[in-house]
Amino acid sequence: MISKIIQSIKLYLHRKEKFYGLSISEWGFVPGNKGLYTLALLHKSASRYTKSGTVLNYERLEFLGDAVLGAIVAELLYKFFPKKDEGFLTRVRSKVVSRESLNELAINIGLDKAVVA
Numbered sequence: 001m002i003s004k005i006i007q008s009i010k011l012y013l014h015r016k017e018k019f020y021g022l023s024i025s026e027w028g029f030v031p032g033n034k035g036l037y038t039l040a041l042l043h044k045s046a047s048r049y050t051k052s053g054t055v056l057n058y059e060r061l062e063f064l065g066d067a068v069l070g071a072i073v074a075e076l077l078y079k080f081f082p083k084k085d086e087g088f089l090t091r092v093r094s095k096v097v098s099r100e101s102l103n104e105l106a107i108n109i110g111l112d113k114a115v116v117a
Helices: 002-008 034-040 059-080 086-096 099-108
Strands: 009-014 019-024
Touching: 034 059, 059 086
Parallel strands: none
Antiparallel strands: 009 019
């Protein structure tokens, strides 16, 4: 299931328009707010600042994304393993959403090349 999702993700880089985003072709997903995609790929070392001094980079979106991903994976595991206890579910979830596995996924879909550093 996960490999099918990964295969459906295509990375589109439109450097002319300074837009970087993911499009999930199989689901017909088209980005609505290009600014969020640009921000999601802006590394801390390339931070920008608003006139009011707010720091702009992907860290706040990463925080939110990690929480959402954790909740989605938790729900899937809960449904797929109805007879397993919470200790098992927690261990599996932590492996799926670990920094190591997410970094590997990012490299596999080419996301590492799109990050602005």
